Amino acid sequence: MSTPLLKVENVTKSFPIHGGLFSREVASVKAVQGISFEIKKGETLGLVGESGCGKSTLGRCLIRLHDVTSGNIFYNGKDITHIKGEELREMRRKMQIIFQDPFASLNPRMTIGSILEEPLIIHNLFESAKDRQDRISQLIDLVGLRREHLNRYPHEFSGGQRQRVGIARALAVNPELIVCDEPVSALDVSIQAQVINLLMELQQKLGLTYIFIAHDLKVVEHVSNRVAVMYLGKIVEMAEAEELYRNPKHPYTKALLSAIPVPDPRGKEERIILTGDVPSPINPPSGCHFNPRCPIAIDDCKTIVPPLEEKAKDHVAACIRV
């Protein structure tokens, strides 16, 4: 068994809320609570869940864009939870992120060429400007844009093209791991498919490892080897993608899958409609976080915090009722 590329142990992240006299900490948003998993090289782990479930926060913690409150993150066996300065910068070369909003994540005053050159300069990857230009040309070919695009500004591009620029920027420093944070949710369906195909092609070509964060379960199923479902800061279920979608165990996963409108008029008849909203992560319900909305909850669910247990081979779920 080789060392996993990324190993996460019991990671928790809370954001303090200050208020009152002297701005004392009055409460905290428990965005991510006690998450553990491993990712092998070349694998794609999908993270799904509704807004506010902590999937983006988790993604950012993993590549140290947020400092974790507790827990450990190991990259290739090395603990990177608290590294700083030069060491952290070295590490960042290996881990990159692609953001959701291709409109907000590119500096409108920089040309595409300089956007792509910036990471090369920061990480001091090439001595001469010419080598940098060669690398940029290579990148722009890789993501399917044209070289004459390099002198243009982000506003001159469509959403799909901008997302390609975002991908090229992430690839510039030759990373091993890329966190894709809702990379296609701002795009039209026909463009979405183009970008998904590009991401998968690049993964094969460059041997990349992805953490793919999205709320669209169909997209996640398509790209992921394994999928983790999050609810209010916790992983409630995790399995191989096919197993999870064919054979969901956790009532939340079941409801989530059944809530997706199917593009088929003969679709399914029965649908689990959850009542209520996702509770606030400031004051999550006791016991199982899902209990107030769960169709099969019993009294024990209000007191017992369900552990993430193996319910089938390589298939874990946190529910005492299944």
Added chain:
Amino acid sequence: MSEILLDVKNLKTRFNTDDGTFRAVDDVSFNVKRGQTIGIVGESGCGKSVTSLSIMRLIQKPGTIEGGQVLFKGQDLLKLSDEKMRQIRGNEIAMIFQEPMTSLNPVYTIGDQIEEAILLHQKELSKAQARERAIKMLRIVGIPAPEKRFHEYPHQLSGGMRQRVMIALAISCNPELLIADEPTTALDVTIQAQILDLMRNLQKEFNAGMILITHDLGVVAEMCQEVAVMYAGRIVEYGTVEDIFYRPKHHYTRGLLDSIPHFETGHKLDQLKTIPGMVPSLYNLPVGCRFQDRCPAVQNDCRQTYPPLENMRGIHKAACFHPISDEVK
């Protein structure tokens, strides 16, 4: 055969901008019957929202409605005075917008906003009656403790709750036609399922006609009986949901259907089929079919004249010189 509520004929809406003139909606015709839901699908910029705003006469400068008719119960809305139109808008035709945060006024309580709408359109009601009705509406759309929620501000509600308030606002005057522009796009799936379910039930109860504008083919399959597929300002295909999903004729419709990842395909990690290229700029449309540069079946005639919307079978129409032959999916 139920009565035709809204009949849109050859609607054209033009925008004059500094960069030139373009037609966001070009010769669009369809009708809505009572109790029926029509879906309008297409990608951003295809003109689906402008179509709905044109029906409501909410097009603002630099846009103008250039031509066509919007017959609502036989009378042409485009010919009405502003005053008359104001009475119809909100009263007989109501609209639900995509973003519930920006379409509610943040400085008034939600109760005040619904009450205002009711008082504006139903002048015979007293303030107390209007309040009672507003609370009743909040209850109908499934807001718990409506008496309490009545006094809350939009920011105190979640996205799903705000969308329920928007729906309450829209149905507060018993509209006969409801136009919903991406009503669930900003919501999470479990909340989307709740809202779609609510809209379906309300429509049945009020026997209203509905136009549902969305880019999500899943939502269309679930909610609509008939569908118009729009591309670059025109309807390229129209038919029943079965026509569109099982027997698409236009290559754009086919491309759209193929580019959504499906569950249970079995051949996972395969390439998704895509539509190459991008939607053409409306400022600079090609001569002939607007889909020609992205179409797998393009031929010479496609580059010469725009293909007319031709009848296929039943109500099924497609604007293509080389339509896809029948297949059972």
